[in-house]
Amino acid sequence: MTKLLFVCLGNICRSPSAENIMNHLIKQAGLSDRITCDSAGTGGYHIGSPPDNRMALAARKRKIELLGEARQFNRKDFENFDLILAMDRDNYRNILAVDTAGKYKDKVRLMCEFCRSHDLKEVPDPYYGGPEGFDRVIDLLLDASEGLLEYVISQEQLTITN
């Protein structure tokens, strides 16, 4: 089983979107028994909250329902997950700050590394902006998630069953 963890700041906008988009693609590929996803926030302000309504609306336009409850990233996540995907560079730094012994750096990547048709290096924080920012997050994450799934399939030598 390959375990993926998506991380942003609040765990109510970008990382739950990444988690649910990725789950959607994994299901389509018939790989739900081989790859699992979760998400977390580096901050603790929204612990227990469902995904942001504006984010859920943008996802629903693409036929993806956002499920989940915000939780905070913690050091046990380094052992529990194979790959940790940070939405932006601040998230990346804040994740590595928890890895005080520097043991897990190789597990942490920027989500946009896996984009194939977008040039952005970070998934922009949509929280204080207008609705178009949320749509842009979904488009970017769909692109990155497709690239990420292809990467995991090749790394783990998985076979798509449908």
Ligand code: 4NP
């Ligand atoms: P996220 O978005 O990190 O994508 O979940 C944010 C959610 C909340 C806040 C900032 C970003 N906040 O400042 O409360």
